[in-house]
Structures are given as structure tokens and as C-alpha cells.
Amino acid sequence: MHCSNFAAAFVGASLLSVQSVFAHGFAGPHMFISTLLIDDPNVADEASLPTFTFLPQPTNGGPAPGQYSLEFEFDKRITENFGFSFNDGYQWLRTPGAKTFHAWENLTATLKYKAYVNDEHEFMLSLGVSQEFAPTGTTGTNGNALGNDLTGTTTPKIYWGKGFGDLPIGYLRPLALTGNLGYTIANNSLKVTGADPDTGAALFNNGNSNQWNGGLSLQYSMRYLQSQVKDFGLPEFVNKLTPVVEVSWSSPASKPNQDSTQYLFGVGVNYTSDWWAVGVEALIPGNKQTGSHMGVIAQFHLYFDDLFPNTLGKPIVDWFH
Amino acid sequence: MRTISLFALAMLCSASPAFAHAMLERASPLVGSEVPAPPREIALTFTEGVEPLFSTIEVRDAHGTAVVTGKPRTEQGNNRRLVVELPALGSGSYTVIWHATSVDTHKTEGSYQFIVK
Numbered sequence: 001m002h003c004s005n006f007a008a009a010f011v012g013a014s015l016l017s018v019q020s021v022f023a024h025g026f027a028g029p030h031m032f033i034s035t036l037l038i039d040d041p042n043v044a045d046e047a048s049l050p051t052f053t054f055l056p057q058p059t060n061g062g063p064a065p066g067q068y069s070l071e072f073e074f075d076k077r078i079t080e081n082f083g084f085s086f087n088d089g090y091q092w093l094r095t096p097g098a099k100t101f102h103a104w105e106n107l108t109a110t111l112k113y114k115a116y117v118n119d120e121h122e123f124m125l126s127l128g129v130s131q132e133f134a135p136t137g138t139t140g141t142n143g144n145a146l147g148n149d150l151t152g153t154t155t156p157k158i159y160w161g162k163g164f165g166d167l168p169i170g171y172l173r174p175l176a177l178t179g180n181l182g183y184t185i186a187n188n189s190l191k192v193t194g195a196d197p198d199t200g201a202a203l204f205n206n207g208n209s210n211q212w213n214g215g216l217s218l219q220y221s222m223r224y225l226q227s228q229v230k231d232f233g234l235p236e237f238v239n240k241l242t243p244v245v246e247v248s249w250s251s252p253a254s255k256p257n258q259d260s261t262q263y264l265f266g267v268g269v270n271y272t273s274d275w276w277a278v279g280v281e282a283l284i285p286g287n288k289q290t291g292s293h294m295g296v297i298a299q300f301h302l303y304f305d306d307l308f309p310n311t312l313g314k315p316i317v318d319w320f321h
Numbered sequence: 322m323r324t325i326s327l328f329a330l331a332m333l334c335s336a337s338p339a340f341a342h343a344m345l346e347r348a349s350p351l352v353g354s355e356v357p358a359p360p361r362e363i364a365l366t367f368t369e370g371v372e373p374l375f376s377t378i379e380v381r382d383a384h385g386t387a388v389v390t391g392k393p394r395t396e397q398g399n400n401r402r403l404v405v406e407l408p409a410l411g412s413g414s415y416t417v418i419w420h421a422t423s424v425d426t427h428k429t430e431g432s433y434q435f436i437v438k
């Protein structure tokens with residue numbers, strides 16, 4: 001066999017032995033970034049190590065307690081479009097002049113399936129279900145102070161992403177909208193068990209109320225602008241930026257409940273390099289029940305499909321081929 | 322726990338050097354540009370090396386008719402630059418549609434327009 005033909009055949013065999021590899025969140029030319037307040041619609045091999053959050057908590061006139069957290073997430077594909085993830089984290093609640101509480105959060109596991117991708121119209125749809133395992137986090141005084149649930153919840157969820165590449169106005173085409181909507185079902189329903197003999201206030205069991213929750217992100221890809229619409233000759237650093245606005249939301253869906261509707265906005269920027277990304281956003285509480293002042297969230301993100309393309313970065317079913 | 326640690330170590334030790342998705346870093350003619358004379362070639366420079374056997378560049382005129390369907394090549398010693406020759410183009414708007422397979426088999430795609438005055 002001629003040398004170049006042999007090389008071509010070898011390369012061809014190598015490529016044919018690997019399925020199409022799109023593990024980043026691509027729908028056609030549009031890549032959905034890893035957002036900080038809501039989960040993106042993609043199923044991938046990746047990790048967030050860590051996500052740091054600071055948000056001053058609601059207060060009734062006294063000094064606002066500051067809540068800090070370090071969160072960790074690991075995502076792994078089992079097949080090309082089906083995977084799982086684990087989330088956990090450690091939180092601190094610091095109030096000036098008072099004791100600082102700190103606690104591990106409950107572990108959450110998620111199964112997710114990327115059900116539909118339309119490359120031409122830059123659309124992606126995924127379905128998932130999350131299970132909060134409780135009490136796997138810290139219990140007792142510290143767990144109570146940080147709001148750790150004592151019983152678990154199950155959340156079916158739908159995720160989507162849509163790039164605006166269809167639009168006739170070129171400078172709007174780098175926009176993308178991603179979002180998700182879930183319904184959290186309490187594994188042990190919240191019930192009134194009696195009344196406080198002194199105050200008359202209702203007493204509850206250790207269950208949870210059901211909840212609606214979700215969020216949206218609007219992102220503007222400078223890479224898309226440079227490679228699909230118009231190249232202004234900007235530095236490569238700028239082409240890796242994606243300004244983003246996010247909102248997450250939750251609202252009680254059953255009675256009785258002890259929660260209130262909350263909105264949290266994030267405004268910031270994401271920098272996506274070849275195998276890692278960094279995101280930083282200012283956090284803006286949407287109402288008094290969400291927080292008292294602005295906070296901040298930052299994340300360091302790893303893409304295993306680029307970092308370890310032949311091992312951790314490919315679906316588990318392909319490990320044995 | 323020890324089994325998990327050994328497994329993780331094995332995964333890391335067997336890892337290849339990091340490659341990545343081939344993003345379009347620069348194009349000639351430039352994305353969204355107007356050029357005074359017909360270009361002789363389309364040259365796409367990616368952020369990673371690409372495999373020309375499994376990458377394509379198609380050019381269509383304003384009516385959607387393909388003016389180039391030939392196989393692109395990479396330049397000697399620079400597998401990040403994918404090139405395809407062009408026939409003589411007339412004035413008008415052209416769309417470049419590309420599909421790239423990086424050397425570690427990640428696939429990316431895109432399209433852009435340029436105008437010949």
C-alpha cells in the first residue's frame with residue numbers, strides 16, 4: 001500500500017472507531033457555555049471545581065448574615081447522550097458578632113438525557129431527574145442554620161438551549177437563550193404537627209413542600225460574532241469571552257410551606273479556553289426573600305472531553321472498545 | 322476508596338495530551354468582509370490542528386450554487402490552516418460553509434459570508 005494511502009486508511013480507521021465527538025454543548029455552530037446559576041442543557045464529561053458563592057442573606061433589620069459556599073460538580077457521560085452528575089458543597093454562614101455556622105450540603109445526583117439537537121436551528125433539548133439524598137449533609141445546629149433538608153426531594157427537569165443564528169440581523173445572531181424548568185417533589189411532605197403553646201405558631205414535621213424552579217440565561221458569544229458574522233480583528237482573548245445574564249427562580253407549589261418565591265439574577269462574563277473555562281458574575285437578589293445585598297459567584301470549569309479525550313473524556317461505554 | 326483512587330490515577334496516567342475543539346480563529350477572506358478583488362483561495366486557521374481528510378470547505382454564491390466542492394488541504398507543517406483553491410469568482414456575495422474534524426476527532430462547523438466587489 002502506498003504510504004499516503006496507508007496513512008489515510010489508518011486515520012480513517014481511527015476516526016471510524018470513535019463516534020462523532022461533540023461533547024461541548026454545541027448545537028450547530030453555537031456553543032452553550034457552562035452557566036453558573038442554572039444547569040446548561042448539554043450532557044458532557046466535565047467538572048466545576050469549584051464554584052464559589054457569596055450572598056448576603058435576608059435580614060430583619062440587624063446585620064446581614066453573609067453566606068459563603070464552595071460547590072463541586074462532576075458530570076460523566078455513560079453513552080454519547082446520556083450521563084449522570086453529582087453535586088455537593090460546603091457552606092458557611094457568618095453573622096457579625098455571632099457564631100459562624102458551617103455545614104456540608106446534602107448530596108444531589110442527576111441523570112440527564114440529551115433528547116434532541118437541531119444543528120441547523122441551533123436548538124438543544126434535554127430531560128433529567130435529580131435526587132437530593134438527605135440527610136447526607138451536616139445535621140444538628142449547623143445543618144439547621146444553613147437550611148439543610150432532613151428528607152430528600154426528587155426533581156424532574158427539562159433543559160433547552162436556542163441559538164439566535166436564524167435571525168436576519170447579523171449582530172443578534174451570537175445571542176443564545178438557555179433555560180430549564182423543574183418540579184421538585186418532596187419525598188416526605190411537609191405537615192403541620194401542632195401549635196407552639198407559647199406563641200401559637202404552627203409546628204411542622206421535617207418534610208418539604210413541593211416547588212417549581214427554573215431559570216434562564218441570555219448569552220452573547222464573541223467567538224460566534226468573530227467566526228460567523230464579522231471578524232473585527234479583536235484580540236483572541238476577547239473572542240473567548242461570552243457576556244451572560246442569568247436568572248434563577250423557585251416558588252412553593254404545595255401547602256403548607258415555609259418557603260417563599262425567590263429570584264436571583266447574575267450578570268457577568270464567561271471566558272472559555274480550550275479545555276477550561278472561568279465564569280464570574282455579580283449576584284443581584286430579585287426580592288427581599290432572596291438576599292439583602294449584591295453578592296458574587298465565580299466558577300472554574302474543566303472540560304474532560306478535551307483534557308482526557310481517550311479516557312475520562314469519552315462515554316463509559318466507549319472505554320471498552 | 323483505595324480502589325477508586327487507583328482507578329482515578331490510572332485514568333490520569335493514561336490520558337493523552339490535551340487537544341480541543343477546532344474553533345475558527347481567522348479566515349481569509351475575513352469573516353463578513355468586502356474584498357476588492359476575487360480571492361484565489363479560502364484559508365481557514367483553527368485554534369487546533371485539523372484532519373483534512375475529514376474536514377470540508379464549501380463555497381456557495383448568492384443563488385446557493387456551489388462554486389467549490391473540492392477537498393481542502395492543510396499546509397506543510399501547519400495542520401491548523403485548512404485551504405481550498407477557488408475558481409475565478411465574479412462580483413457578489415459568497416457563503417463559506419465548513420466542517421472541521423480536529424486531530425483528536427472533535428467536530429465543529431460554521432459558515433460565514435464575504436463579498437467580492
